[in-house]
Amino acid sequence: MxxxxxxxxxxxxxxxxxxxxxxxxxxxxxxxxxxxxxxxxxxxxxxxxxxxxxxxxxxxxxxxxxxTPMDIYTTLPRPSQVVYPKDASYIIYASGVQPGDTVVEAGTGSGFLTITLAYFLGPNGKVISYDVREDMQNKAKQNALMLNLLDRIEFKIKDIRQGIDEKDVSAVILDMPDPWNAVSKAYEALKPSGSLIVFVPTVNQIEKTVLQMRNEGFIDIHAEELILREYQVKENAVRPKNIGVMHTGYLIRGRKYIKGTSL
The missing domain is CATH 3.10.330.20 (Vcp-like ATPase; Chain A, domain 2)
Incomplete structure:
Protein backbone atom coordinates (compact mmCIF):
# COMPACT_ATOMS: atom_id res chain seq x y z
CA MET A 1 0.00 0.00 0.00
CA THR A 68 0.20 12.12 19.48
CA PRO A 69 -1.52 12.06 22.89
CA MET A 70 1.95 11.77 24.46
CA ASP A 71 2.72 15.29 23.27
CA ILE A 72 -0.06 16.84 25.32
CA TYR A 73 1.71 15.86 28.53
CA THR A 74 4.83 17.86 27.66
CA THR A 75 3.31 20.84 25.89
CA LEU A 76 -0.23 21.74 27.04
CA PRO A 77 -1.14 23.67 30.22
CA ARG A 78 -2.26 21.61 33.19
CA PRO A 79 -4.03 23.67 35.88
CA SER A 80 -4.86 20.45 37.74
CA GLN A 81 -3.26 17.06 38.38
CA VAL A 82 -3.55 14.87 35.28
CA VAL A 83 -3.81 11.15 34.51
CA TYR A 84 -0.37 10.23 33.13
CA PRO A 85 0.22 8.22 29.92
CA LYS A 86 1.14 5.03 31.80
CA ASP A 87 -2.24 5.08 33.54
CA ALA A 88 -4.26 6.40 30.60
CA SER A 89 -2.97 3.69 28.26
CA TYR A 90 -3.76 0.97 30.81
CA ILE A 91 -7.25 2.41 31.30
CA ILE A 92 -7.92 2.08 27.57
CA TYR A 93 -6.49 -1.45 27.43
CA ALA A 94 -8.24 -2.71 30.57
CA SER A 95 -11.61 -1.18 29.73
CA GLY A 96 -11.77 -2.94 26.36
CA VAL A 97 -13.10 0.15 24.59
CA GLN A 98 -12.63 0.36 20.84
CA PRO A 99 -13.20 2.86 18.02
CA GLY A 100 -16.83 3.93 17.79
CA ASP A 101 -17.64 3.32 21.46
CA THR A 102 -19.16 5.81 23.90
CA VAL A 103 -17.33 6.41 27.17
CA VAL A 104 -18.36 8.49 30.18
CA GLU A 105 -15.78 10.10 32.45
CA ALA A 106 -15.78 12.31 35.55
CA GLY A 107 -14.11 14.67 36.32
CA THR A 108 -12.71 16.46 33.33
CA GLY A 109 -9.83 18.28 34.99
CA SER A 110 -7.32 19.55 32.43
CA GLY A 111 -8.77 17.16 29.87
CA PHE A 112 -5.67 15.04 29.25
CA LEU A 113 -7.47 11.70 29.70
CA THR A 114 -10.47 13.12 27.83
CA ILE A 115 -8.28 13.94 24.83
CA THR A 116 -6.51 10.58 24.95
CA LEU A 117 -9.82 8.73 24.94
CA ALA A 118 -11.15 10.85 22.07
CA TYR A 119 -8.00 10.14 20.07
CA PHE A 120 -8.35 6.35 20.39
CA LEU A 121 -12.12 6.13 20.08
CA GLY A 122 -11.87 7.60 16.60
CA PRO A 123 -14.18 9.92 14.65
CA ASN A 124 -17.24 7.75 15.33
CA GLY A 125 -16.59 7.44 19.06
CA LYS A 126 -17.74 9.80 21.79
CA VAL A 127 -16.43 10.89 25.18
CA ILE A 128 -19.00 12.34 27.58
CA SER A 129 -17.07 14.29 30.21
CA TYR A 130 -18.72 15.36 33.47
CA ASP A 131 -17.37 17.96 35.89
CA VAL A 132 -18.75 20.44 38.39
CA ARG A 133 -16.23 23.17 37.50
CA GLU A 134 -16.86 25.17 34.35
CA ASP A 135 -13.43 26.84 34.50
CA MET A 136 -11.70 23.46 34.30
CA GLN A 137 -13.85 22.33 31.40
CA ASN A 138 -13.09 25.55 29.52
CA LYS A 139 -9.38 24.80 29.81
CA ALA A 140 -9.99 21.21 28.71
CA LYS A 141 -11.90 22.47 25.67
CA GLN A 142 -8.94 24.66 24.69
CA ASN A 143 -6.59 21.70 25.02
CA ALA A 144 -8.86 19.45 22.93
CA LEU A 145 -9.11 22.15 20.29
CA MET A 146 -5.33 22.09 19.85
CA LEU A 147 -5.56 18.52 18.53
CA ASN A 148 -8.79 19.11 16.59
CA LEU A 149 -10.65 16.58 18.76
CA LEU A 150 -13.37 18.80 20.17
CA ASP A 151 -16.06 17.26 17.94
CA ARG A 152 -15.55 13.86 19.60
CA ILE A 153 -16.19 15.18 23.12
CA GLU A 154 -19.34 16.36 24.89
CA PHE A 155 -18.72 18.38 28.04
CA LYS A 156 -21.35 18.47 30.78
CA ILE A 157 -21.45 20.61 33.92
CA LYS A 158 -23.11 18.18 36.29
CA ASP A 159 -22.36 16.25 39.47
CA ILE A 160 -22.13 12.66 38.26
CA ARG A 161 -23.18 11.49 41.72
CA GLN A 162 -26.63 12.84 40.85
CA GLY A 163 -26.90 10.59 37.81
CA ILE A 164 -25.55 9.83 34.34
CA ASP A 165 -27.75 10.84 31.42
CA GLU A 166 -26.35 8.24 28.99
CA LYS A 167 -27.24 4.53 28.99
CA ASP A 168 -25.54 1.42 27.59
CA VAL A 169 -22.12 3.03 27.46
CA SER A 170 -19.02 0.88 27.00
CA ALA A 171 -17.08 2.23 29.99
CA VAL A 172 -17.29 4.69 32.86
CA ILE A 173 -14.10 6.23 34.20
CA LEU A 174 -14.09 8.05 37.53
CA ASP A 175 -11.33 10.44 38.64
CA MET A 176 -12.89 12.16 41.64
CA PRO A 177 -12.38 12.40 45.43
CA ASP A 178 -15.25 10.05 46.41
CA PRO A 179 -15.85 7.65 43.51
CA TRP A 180 -17.71 5.17 45.72
CA ASN A 181 -20.61 7.63 45.75
CA ALA A 182 -20.91 7.38 41.96
CA VAL A 183 -20.55 3.59 41.58
CA SER A 184 -24.30 2.93 41.54
CA LYS A 185 -24.80 5.59 38.85
CA ALA A 186 -22.00 4.03 36.81
CA TYR A 187 -23.68 0.62 37.06
CA GLU A 188 -26.95 2.04 35.73
CA ALA A 189 -25.22 3.71 32.78
CA LEU A 190 -23.06 0.77 31.69
CA LYS A 191 -24.07 -1.86 29.20
CA PRO A 192 -23.85 -5.47 30.50
CA SER A 193 -20.20 -6.50 30.86
CA GLY A 194 -19.15 -2.85 30.52
CA SER A 195 -16.13 -1.64 32.47
CA LEU A 196 -15.84 0.71 35.41
CA ILE A 197 -12.36 2.17 35.88
CA VAL A 198 -11.54 4.30 38.91
CA PHE A 199 -8.41 6.39 39.46
CA VAL A 200 -7.61 7.44 43.04
CA PRO A 201 -4.44 8.91 44.58
CA THR A 202 -4.55 7.29 48.05
CA VAL A 203 -4.85 3.80 49.52
CA ASN A 204 -7.69 4.89 51.79
CA GLN A 205 -9.93 5.42 48.77
CA ILE A 206 -9.34 1.92 47.40
CA GLU A 207 -11.18 0.02 50.14
CA LYS A 208 -14.34 2.14 50.02
CA THR A 209 -14.46 1.96 46.24
CA VAL A 210 -13.89 -1.78 45.92
CA LEU A 211 -16.43 -2.65 48.61
CA GLN A 212 -19.03 -0.45 46.94
CA MET A 213 -18.32 -2.01 43.55
CA ARG A 214 -18.89 -5.49 45.00
CA ASN A 215 -22.18 -4.36 46.53
CA GLU A 216 -23.44 -2.75 43.34
CA GLY A 217 -22.93 -5.61 40.88
CA PHE A 218 -19.34 -5.60 39.63
CA ILE A 219 -17.04 -8.59 39.30
CA ASP A 220 -13.48 -9.17 38.11
CA ILE A 221 -12.39 -6.35 40.39
CA HIS A 222 -8.70 -5.48 40.67
CA ALA A 223 -6.77 -2.69 42.42
CA GLU A 224 -3.41 -1.96 40.83
CA GLU A 225 -0.54 0.51 40.69
CA LEU A 226 1.72 1.09 37.69
CA ILE A 227 5.34 2.19 37.99
CA LEU A 228 7.19 3.64 35.01
CA ARG A 229 10.97 4.10 34.96
CA GLU A 230 12.85 5.63 32.05
CA TYR A 231 16.47 4.79 31.27
CA GLN A 232 19.32 7.11 30.41
CA VAL A 233 21.11 5.68 27.39
CA LYS A 234 24.75 6.67 26.85
CA GLU A 235 27.59 4.59 25.51
CA ASN A 236 28.92 2.40 28.35
CA ALA A 237 26.63 4.23 30.80
CA VAL A 238 23.08 2.86 30.55
CA ARG A 239 21.17 3.23 33.83
CA PRO A 240 17.82 4.36 35.22
CA LYS A 241 17.26 8.11 35.27
CA ASN A 242 17.51 9.76 38.66
CA ILE A 243 14.04 11.23 38.32
CA GLY A 244 10.89 9.84 36.78
CA VAL A 245 7.16 9.23 37.07
CA MET A 246 6.76 6.76 39.90
CA HIS A 247 3.58 6.84 42.03
CA THR A 248 0.75 8.73 40.37
CA GLY A 249 -2.29 6.91 41.67
CA TYR A 250 -4.13 3.60 41.97
CA LEU A 251 -6.35 2.04 39.35
CA ILE A 252 -9.42 0.01 40.26
CA ARG A 253 -11.20 -1.88 37.52
CA GLY A 254 -14.25 -4.11 37.37
CA ARG A 255 -17.02 -5.26 35.04
CA LYS A 256 -20.78 -5.12 35.30
CA TYR A 257 -22.85 -8.26 35.57
CA ILE A 258 -26.63 -8.44 35.38
CA LYS A 259 -27.89 -9.01 38.88
CA GLY A 260 -30.53 -11.67 39.47
CA THR A 261 -29.86 -13.73 36.32
CA SER A 262 -28.47 -16.88 37.95
CA LEU A 263 -30.39 -20.05 37.00
Missing amino acids: RFIHVPIQEGDPVTIWIDNKRAFLIKVKKGKRLDTDKGYIIHDQLIGKEYGEIIKIAKGEAYLLKP
Missing part, protein backbone atom coordinates in the same frame (compact mmCIF):
# COMPACT_ATOMS: atom_id res chain seq x y z
CA ARG A 2 1.39 3.37 -0.97
CA PHE A 3 1.42 6.02 1.74
CA ILE A 4 -0.37 9.21 0.77
CA HIS A 5 1.58 12.28 1.87
CA VAL A 6 -0.73 15.05 3.11
CA PRO A 7 0.95 18.46 3.43
CA ILE A 8 0.49 20.56 6.55
CA GLN A 9 -2.29 23.12 6.20
CA GLU A 10 -3.44 26.09 8.22
CA GLY A 11 -5.34 24.84 11.26
CA ASP A 12 -3.34 21.61 11.53
CA PRO A 13 -1.66 20.77 14.84
CA VAL A 14 2.11 20.30 14.68
CA THR A 15 4.62 19.27 17.32
CA ILE A 16 7.82 21.27 16.88
CA TRP A 17 10.56 19.05 18.33
CA ILE A 18 14.01 20.55 18.81
CA ASP A 19 15.33 18.28 21.57
CA ASN A 20 14.00 16.43 24.62
CA LYS A 21 13.78 19.69 26.56
CA ARG A 22 12.24 21.72 23.75
CA ALA A 23 8.99 20.45 22.25
CA PHE A 24 6.11 22.75 21.34
CA LEU A 25 2.59 21.86 20.25
CA ILE A 26 1.14 24.53 17.99
CA LYS A 27 -1.82 24.99 15.67
CA VAL A 28 -0.67 26.46 12.40
CA LYS A 29 -2.05 29.93 11.77
CA LYS A 30 -0.88 32.37 9.12
CA GLY A 31 0.92 35.39 10.53
CA LYS A 32 1.84 33.75 13.85
CA ARG A 33 5.30 32.80 15.02
CA LEU A 34 6.82 30.49 17.62
CA ASP A 35 9.71 31.93 19.62
CA THR A 36 12.24 29.67 21.31
CA ASP A 37 15.72 30.16 22.73
CA LYS A 38 17.03 28.30 19.68
CA GLY A 39 15.36 30.62 17.19
CA TYR A 40 11.91 31.48 15.90
CA ILE A 41 9.62 29.73 13.43
CA ILE A 42 7.09 31.52 11.24
CA HIS A 43 3.89 29.47 10.94
CA ASP A 44 3.59 30.36 7.25
CA GLN A 45 6.77 28.44 6.46
CA LEU A 46 5.19 25.23 7.79
CA ILE A 47 2.29 25.29 5.33
CA GLY A 48 2.96 22.82 2.53
CA LYS A 49 5.61 20.94 4.51
CA GLU A 50 5.08 17.30 5.51
CA TYR A 51 5.11 15.73 8.94
CA GLY A 52 8.57 14.30 9.52
CA GLU A 53 10.41 17.08 7.69
CA ILE A 54 13.22 19.15 9.21
CA ILE A 55 13.50 22.92 9.03
CA LYS A 56 16.46 25.15 9.84
CA ILE A 57 16.32 27.55 12.78
CA ALA A 58 18.88 30.05 14.04
CA LYS A 59 20.66 27.62 16.36
CA GLY A 60 20.10 24.23 14.79
CA GLU A 61 17.15 22.30 13.42
CA ALA A 62 13.52 21.66 14.26
CA TYR A 63 11.51 18.54 13.40
CA LEU A 64 7.88 18.71 12.33
CA LEU A 65 5.98 15.85 13.96
CA LYS A 66 2.35 14.78 13.83
CA PRO A 67 1.08 15.17 17.40
